[in-house]
Amino acid sequence: MDNILELVDKLKSGKISLENFIKLYEENYILKHNDIHVDTFRNKRLGFDEVIYGRNKTVEQIKDIISLYEQKKLRFFCTGLDNQKLKELKLSFPNLIICEKSGTAKNFSSSKPRFSNSVGVIAAGTSDSKVAYEAIETLNALGIPNKKYIDIGVAGIHRFLHYMDDFKKHSVLIVIAGMEGALPSVVGGIFSQPIIAVPTSVGYGTALSGFTPLLAMLTSCANGITVVNIDNGFGAAMAAFRIIQQIENKNDR
Numbered sequence: 001m002d003n004i005l006e007l008v009d010k011l012k013s014g015k016i017s018l019e020n021f022i023k024l025y026e027e028n029y030i031l032k033h034n035d036i037h038v039d040t041f042r043n044k045r046l047g048f049d050e051v052i053y054g055r056n057k058t059v060e061q062i063k064d065i066i067s068l069y070e071q072k073k074l075r076f077f078c079t080g081l082d083n084q085k086l087k088e089l090k091l092s093f094p095n096l097i098i099c100e101k102s103g104t105a106k107n108f109s110s111s112k113p114r115f116s117n118s119v120g121v122i123a124a125g126t127s128d129s130k131v132a133y134e135a136i137e138t139l140n141a142l143g144i145p146n147k148k149y150i151d152i153g154v155a156g157i158h159r160f161l162h163y164m165d166d167f168k169k170h171s172v173l174i175v176i177a178g179m180e181g182a183l184p185s186v187v188g189g190i191f192s193q194p195i196i197a198v199p200t201s202v203g204y205g206t207a208l209s210g211f212t213p214l215l216a217m218l219t220s221c222a223n224g225i226t227v228v229n230i231d232n233g234f235g236a237a238m239a240a241f242r243i244i245q246q247i248e249n250k251n252d253r
Helices: 004-013 018-029 042-046 059-071 083-092 126-142 154-161 183-190 205-218 233-252
Strands: 030-033 036-039 077-079 097-099 104-106 119-123 146-150 172-177 195-199
Touching (some): 004 018, 059 083, 083 104, 119 233, 126 233
Parallel strands (some): 119 172
């Protein structure tokens, strides 16, 4: 399969006709099945493969997507899966690697670390751990070194303080919290690295399924915190990936 830029060059130079260009592009870069259109060129554009959000897809839709990926021998990574979906997918695709802790599935082993910069994944409570593990699995899939710190929230701040020296070693910190969402402000007020805050839907009534920590993080007095959506461990990991990729690209120049 030619690189898309090579195909464009061949079209410009007249080595292939417009009709052949369209045919080759559709065959190699557009995977279609019913309402599914798989983006196979995302890695060339952005540096990472398309990731499938499985929460609102049926098992049959996810199976169709996996089949399309395997047909083209492409890597597959899916987030937002409950245990029932994971069980059904594993029955249909025995080689699928599933992780119940994170609600993810993939058809490849985690990449060896390909970056020198690392990410610290900090979760306020064990109730926030599924979001943390989603971030961790995504980082592993991208080949980013990471270390997890779970159940060290502000309700027992001494637990957090115990890891102060460890946090300094990471280039990016992902900070995950539900309830009142205070932990990212604490981290952002102490450490200079990019801080990516993730509100979770954990908490009693007035936590409002994550909106209270979301608003708290958006109005944090610790300057420069980045905030992603509620329970979006995947989005936090992708934000960290973009930052680290730019750091390392700059260092290679």
